[in-house]
Amino acid sequence: MSTDKTLTPPPHTEPVVFTRDMLDWLPWLEPMAEADMTEHHIRSLVDAARVKSPYFRLLARDPDVLEARTRTDKDIFYNPEAGLPRAERELAAAATSRLNGCIYCASVHARFAATYSKRIDDVQRLLDEGVDAKLDERWEAIVAASVALTTLPMTFGKDHVERLRAVGLDDAAIADLIGAASFFNWANRLMLSLGVPATQPK
Amino acid sequence: MTDVIDSLVGISPGSKLDAIRAQRSEARKHAQASYTSLFEPKDRGGVSTDERHAVASFVAGLHGEPKTDAYYAAKLPANLRTAIATEVSAAKTKGPYGHFPKGPLSVEDAPGPTWKVSDAGRAALGARLTAAFEHTHMLVFHPRDASAASLQSLLDAGWSTDDIVTVSQLVSFLSYQIRVVAGLGVLASTL
DSSP states (O other): OOOOOOOOOOSOOOOOOSSOEEEEEEEEESOOOGGGHHHEEEEEEEESSGGGGGHHHHHTTTTHHHHHHHHHHHHHHHHHOSSSHHHHHHHHHHHHHHHTTOHHHHHHHHHHHHHHOOOOOHHHHHHHHHTTTTOOHHHHHHHHHHHHHHHHHHOOOOHHHHHHHHHHHHHHHHHHHHHHHHHHHHHHHHHHHEEEEEEEOO | OOHHHHHHHHHHSSHHHHHHHHTTHHHHHHHHHHHHHHSOOSSOOOOOOOHHHHHHHHHHHHTTTHHHHHHHHHTTTTHHHHHHHHHHHHOOOOOOBBBOOOOOOGGGOBBOOOOOOOOHHHHHHHHHHHHHHHHHHHEEEEEEGGHHHHHHHHHHHOOOHHHHHHHHHHHHHHHHHHHHHHHHHHHHTTT
C-alpha cells in the first residue's frame, strides 16, 4: 500500500458541455509544492509561469518526461515554418479532444482555432455537434483525418491522405496534422485522468 | 542513438520524410527524449524497467500497430510475454467510448466494458501490474471514464503518486508515438 492518497477537489461546478470559455482544472493527485521544487523541476516547466499551474506541478514529479513533452508540444503547434497553418493545427487538436471527450483540452484549443482562423461559428459547431459537424471541405477533411488517427482501431489510410491533398495540404502540412492529432491523444489522456475541469467563478 | 520513430516508420536519411521531419527538429528531438526519459531514465524512481516495458507492450498490443507492437514485445522479459499477449487479445476493443458528465452530452454517452485482468493474468503479472493494466485499458479505450477512484486503485496496489505520473505519461506518450508511426507510415506509402 502506498501512503499517498487521492485528493478530493474543493466544491466546484463541472462543465457539462464543450465550451470556448476559460476553465480551471483541479488535480486528483497532489501536485509538487512550489517550495519542494528543485532547479531541475523548475526547468522542466519550460515556462516559469507554469509553476502556478497544479497540472504542470503534478507532471513535474517526472521532470525529464515533462520537459520533453512540453518541447515536443511547442514545436508541433508553434513552429511557424511551413506546414499546416496554426489555426488548422489547433483545429486538429480541438477535434481530437472533442472525440476523446476532453472538455478542458477542447476549450483551450477551440479558443486558439477560433482566434487564428476567425471562424468562430465553425469552431463552435464542432464543439456543439461533434466531429461530424458541417464545416467546409478542407476543415472536414482535417477533422476526418484527426478522427481516423484517434479511433481504435486506427483507420487513417491513403484515402485520408488523398482527401487532404485534394483540399490543398502538402506533405509537410499532412505531417503536421499527424503530429497535432497524435499529440492530443497524449495530452487528452493526462488531462482527463489526473484531474477534473471546473468552470471559473464569474 | 537511433530515433525510434524514424526507425519504426523506416525513414532513411535524405528521404522526403526525413526532410519533412527535419522541419520540426525540436519535436523530433524531444519525442525521442520523451522515449529515452521513459525507457532509459536517469532516475528510474519507483517504476522498474520491466514494469515500464510491460505497460508499453500492453499499450502497443491494444493499438495493434504491428511495428510498435513487435518493438515493445521484444523488450519484455520472457516470463511476461505470453501472459501479456493473452491479456491483449482478451482486452482489445474499439474506442474511444465512455461517459460524459451528466447533462446535455449524456445523449452521446457510449457505454463499454470496464476491463479486468484474468485470474491467470493476475497470477503472472502480480498486483501492481494488474492494477496498472486495468488503468491502462481505461486510458487507451475510454479515457473520459477516468476518475479519482481509478487512481486510488493504483495507490492501493502500491504505486506512489510519483509512479502514477510516470505510468500515465508512459501510456499517454505511447498513444502519441503509435499514432505518429502509423500516420507517417501511411504518408510514406504515398510519397
